[in-house]
Amino acid sequence: MTLFLLKRLGHMAIVLIGVTLVVFALIQLVPGDPVRLAMGTRFDPDVYAALRAASGLDRPLVEQYFSYLGNALTGNLGVSFRSGDPVTLLLLARLPATLSLAIASLVVAGLISFPLGIHSALNRGKFSDVVVRVISQFGVSVPDFWMGIILILVFSTTLGWLPPSGYVAITENPWEWFRRVLLPAITVGTASGAIMTRYIRSSVLESLGSDHARTARSKGLPERIVMSRHILRNALVPVITVGGVQLAGLLGGVVVVEVVFAWPGLGRLVYDSVAARDYPVIQGAVLLIAVLFLFINLIVDIVYAKVDPRIALS
Amino acid sequence: MSAAQVTADTAAVTGSAPLWRRSLKALLASPVVWFCLVVLGTVLLCAVFGEQIAPQSANETDVSRAFTPPGPDAWMGTDDLGRDVFSRVVLSAAPTLQVSVTSVGIALVVGVTLGLLAGYYRGWVDVVVMRVVDVMFAFPVMLLAIAIVAVLGAGLTTAIIAIGVVYTPIFARVTRASVLSVREEPFIKAAKSLGARDSRIIFTHVLPNVSAPIIVQTSLSFAFAILSEAALSFLGLGVQPPDPSWGRMLFDAKSFLNQGWWLSVFPGAAIFITVLAFNLIGDALRDVLDPKTMTKERA
Numbered sequence: 001m002t003l004f005l006l007k008r009l010g011h012m013a014i015v016l017i018g019v020t021l022v023v024f025a026l027i028q029l030v031p032g033d034p035v036r037l038a039m040g041t042r043f044d045p046d047v048y049a050a051l052r053a054a055s056g057l058d059r060p061l062v063e064q065y066f067s068y069l070g071n072a073l074t075g076n077l078g079v080s081f082r083s084g085d086p087v088t089l090l091l092l093a094r095l096p097a098t099l100s101l102a103i104a105s106l107v108v109a110g111l112i113s114f115p116l117g118i119h120s121a122l123n124r125g126k127f128s129d130v131v132v133r134v135i136s137q138f139g140v141s142v143p144d145f146w147m148g149i150i151l152i153l154v155f156s157t158t159l160g161w162l163p164p165s166g167y168v169a170i171t172e173n174p175w176e177w178f179r180r181v182l183l184p185a186i187t188v189g190t191a192s193g194a195i196m197t198r199y200i201r202s203s204v205l206e207s208l209g210s211d212h213a214r215t216a217r218s219k220g221l222p223e224r225i226v227m228s229r230h231i232l233r234n235a236l237v238p239v240i241t242v243g244g245v246q247l248a249g250l251l252g253g254v255v256v257v258e259v260v261f262a263w264p265g266l267g268r269l270v271y272d273s274v275a276a277r278d279y280p281v282i283q284g285a286v287l288l289i290a291v292l293f294l295f296i297n298l299i300v301d302i303v304y305a306k307v308d309p310r311i312a313l314s
Numbered sequence: 315m316s317a318a319q320v321t322a323d324t325a326a327v328t329g330s331a332p333l334w335r336r337s338l339k340a341l342l343a344s345p346v347v348w349f350c351l352v353v354l355g356t357v358l359l360c361a362v363f364g365e366q367i368a369p370q371s372a373n374e375t376d377v378s379r380a381f382t383p384p385g386p387d388a389w390m391g392t393d394d395l396g397r398d399v400f401s402r403v404v405l406s407a408a409p410t411l412q413v414s415v416t417s418v419g420i421a422l423v424v425g426v427t428l429g430l431l432a433g434y435y436r437g438w439v440d441v442v443v444m445r446v447v448d449v450m451f452a453f454p455v456m457l458l459a460i461a462i463v464a465v466l467g468a469g470l471t472t473a474i475i476a477i478g479v480v481y482t483p484i485f486a487r488v489t490r491a492s493v494l495s496v497r498e499e500p501f502i503k504a505a506k507s508l509g510a511r512d513s514r515i516i517f518t519h520v521l522p523n524v525s526a527p528i529i530v531q532t533s534l535s536f537a538f539a540i541l542s543e544a545a546l547s548f549l550g551l552g553v554q555p556p557d558p559s560w561g562r563m564l565f566d567a568k569s570f571l572n573q574g575w576w577l578s579v580f581p582g583a584a585i586f587i588t589v590l591a592f593n594l595i596g597d598a599l600r601d602v603l604d605p606k607t608m609t610k611e612r613a
Contacts (some may be wrong), residue, residue, distance in 0.1 A: 011448075016450030031464045084457030125357075137597070143541055145548050145561075149568055153578060157571045185411045226560060244554035252454020256545045260568070270457070274464040286461045 002307055011300055015289070017069075023287045024068050025280050028061070038081035038277040054079050055280065059280055077284035084275045087284035089271065095288075098265030101188065101258070102250040104181045108189025109196055112139075114192075117200025118232065124205060132197065139194025146251075148187040148260040155183060165262035184261040187301060190256055192246040199242045200235070207235035235309050245299030250313040323610035331452045337602040348600050353591040360407035362566035368401035372558040373395060392574040393566065399576060402558040403584050409553045410560060410588070413474050420478030423530055425485025430516050432486065433493025443484075445461050450483040459542055473552040476544045486529045492524035499523070524525045526603035533596035544585045560585045 012104030027034055036043070055078060067159040071077070077087035112266050120132035155249045156164035162183055207213060208231055216230040217223075262268070266285050273281040324325075341347050360367060373599050376396035390399035432443035441503045462476035496502065496519065511564035546552035547561030555562060560581040 014445060015448050015452055018445060019452050022449060022453070026465050029462075031467065108580055137590065137593060139597060141537065142595050143544055143564075143582060143585050143589070145545060146564055146578070146585060149564060149571070149578045149582065152570050153575055224530055249454055252457040253454055255460060256548060259549065267457075270464075274460060274549075274551065277464075279465065282461055282464050286453065286457055289454060289457055293454065294452050 001309075004158075005302065006045055006300055008298060015294060016199040019287065019290045019294070020069050021065070022073060022234050023283050023290070024065050026286070027055075027057075028277060034277070035081060038279065040106055040277070045280055051079070051084075055081075072287065077287065078280040080273075080278055080281050082273070082278045082281075087280050090281060091266065091284050091288050094264060094266045094269045096169065097263060098251060098258070098267065099253060100170055100177070101181060101184055101254055101263060101265060102247060103251050104185035105188035105192060105200055105254070106243065106247050108185045109192035110243070111194030112189065113196035113200055117197040118204055120197070120201045120207065121235075123203035132201070136194040136201075137191045141199075142190065144187050144191055145256045145260050147185065147190060148257055151183045151187060152260075165260075167262075171229065184254075184257050187260070188250055188257050191292050192250060194237065194245060195244055203238050204231065206272040207231045209233070214219055225297050237304070240307065241300055242302075244296055248296040251288045251292055251296075317542060334397075341598055342597055346594055348594045350598075351590040353428045353587055354595070354610050357407050357411065357588050357591075360404045362408075363406055364405045366399075368399040370398040372402050372405045373397065373556045374401075381570070383574070384576050388468075390580045393563075393577055394570055394573070397578055399563075402563060403560070403598070405562065405578055406558045406560045406581070406584070408541060409557060410431045410543055410585075411471060413470060413477065413552065414536055415423040417474045417477035417543075418481065418535045418539050420474070421481035421535060422528070424478075426489045426521075426528060427609045428518060429486040429489025429491075430493055433490040434497055434512070434516050434520060440490070444490070446484040447486050451487075452467070453480075455480045455538070456542065456545060460548060460549065460551065463546060468551040468554060470553055471507060473546050475545060476546070477539050481539065484535070485528065485531060488527050489524055492527050493520055496523045497521050510558040530596055530603060533592055533599055537592035537596065540585065540589050540592065545559045 030037065035048060035055060039048060039051075039283065052058055053170050056067050059067070075088050077091070079086055080090060083090075116135070118130045120129045122130045152164045155162045155210065163180055166180055167246055170177040171265075210231075212234070213226060216226045221230075251266075254263075255270055257263070258265045258267035259271050267291065270282060270285045272278075273285070343464055349486060361382050374397060376392075379388070379392050381398035382388050382392040382396070388398050389401065390403060393402075428443050430448075433453035443600040453461075459473075459476040459480050463472050466472040466475065484521050502519055502602055504517060510519075543552055544559070544564070547559040548565045550562070550565065553559035553562060563581035564585075567574075567581070570577055
């Protein structure tokens with residue numbers, strides 16, 4: 001297990017360096033002077049000089065990268081071209097909204113996928129299995145932003161049950177947060193739920209036909225015990241990975257949904273920063289989400305290796 | 315015996331030609347596949363003959379007809395400027411297909427080439443390619459695409475580049491995984507012992523034998539590329555106004571949810587049904603091309 005951990009951490013360190021290289025390269029790809037472009041018609045020579053010096057763009061490329069890497073390691077992601085505020089503070093202010101939406105979406109995905117996936121596998125080939133497979137196919141294919149608009153159209157505009165947009169922190173007013181997170185969470189969670197349904201279905205199917213299930217039955221164990229202790233327990237182990245990957249994906253995948261629901265998270269910040277050509281904020285958000293993505297995957301791998309020791313041994 | 319004969323003999327032994335024909339037959343026997351072909355054929359027709367099919371041009375405005383509900387005069391209604399929604403939905407098929415086909419083409423060519431080289435040569439080529447792939451996988455697809463478009467500037471070309479770049483790693487990974495098993499096959503060793511060049515072995519012997527998962531991935535990637543293009547256009551980063559696009563139509567419709575449900579329903583339905591068709595075809599292809607299924611068929 002220790003060797004597995006060390007290997008996994010080493011691999012992650014290499015990928016992290018690659019991630020910083022890609023994020024650093026983003027600003028270098030801007031055609032022209034990024035600071036000048038960001039200032040647009042609000043050009044002021046003094047502000048321009050200050051921002052350019054603060055961004056380090058006047059230094060040699062290699063020096064810029066190592067400076068960027070060093071600063072990033074200490075939590076300094078530069079300053080916003082638009083407001084002059086530290087990027088790290090801007091990101092931290094938006095992170096709770098995105099995290100709360102991602103977790104709520106994962107709960108929705110779990111509520112959809114576990115019953116549907118298990119039911120579908122246990123009734124393979126029957127009408128209800130076909131219905132579940134059709135639903136999951138629809139869930140994967142529906143554009144999330146369209147689904148968001150349709151949900152607003154039905155539940156806000158037509159029925160008036162839920163607010164169409166806006167955000168209230170869960171610490172401020174949990175009920176109001178719930179009312180406002182419901183539609184975006186259903187929007188984001190449906191696609192993830194559809195993907196997870198497919199994984200759970202195939203995992204349960206595989207477990208149903210496995211040797212250990214046959215052995216458990218041949219011992220004369222009641223079907224209920226075989227199902228709960230031997231089939232579902234084993235079948236749901238790989239779902240840890242899928243759930244983790246989905247959570248990591250949700251963090252970065254909510255950009256468009258945050259725009260639809262005016263949800264003030266990282267996605268909305270990226271969208272606003274793109275319009276304002278605020279490159280340090282875009283870089284910072286991309287880096288933060290990629291790092292979170294890697295850490296979630298690392299935790300998932302460790303949990304998975306703990307649950308299934310064969311992974312660490314292999 | 316030439317390398318070509320080795321391939322022909324291998325094909326004869328494994329029965330790959332009849333298998334492909336059987337796969338195609340199995341594919342066309344499914345009503346779902348026919349439904350998908352009809353949908354995709356219609357989208358293709360709209361993309362090629364959109365100007366002829368659409369009753370009006372995409373930007374023909376008539377404010378007196380604004381927010382006309384769907385009816386005989388305007389099948390899908392009109393928008394806030396009195397533009398015909400049906401015409402705009404039809405004319406949006408061309409840029410959508412242009413972006414998805416070109417971007418998936420880029421991802422396919424670059425990703426498959428990298429996967430073939432990494433899987434065939436192993437060693438440092440494999441290490442470098444796979445580490446780059448790992449790094450690319452660390453970024454959520456949509457976020458990276460948005461970041462690329464943000465730095466290069468919004469537009470059709472940059473959307474193509476962005477979507478092409480973000481879907482390249484998956485092709486590299488899928489191809490490499492298949493190449494790793496194929497490179498140990500006796501017919502590859504036979505071709506090597508006959509002195510065939512590496513490029514010939516890779517493109518004539520390895521590539522055809524790893525094509526099944528690549529075909530499946532291509533179909534699924536078309537679905538994702540259409541969703542990505544629509545999302546980028548929705549955010550104002552893809553197709554630029556006044557050119558119509560399904561994503562941009564949805565963004566505009568968001569401001570008029572009270573005035574006309576049709577403004578958001580029809581463009582979204584167009585994206586949904588096209589993506590659904592590509593996903594279903596991808597699944598059907600996987601079913602008929604999956605090695606497990608093929609083994610069962612052979613047995």
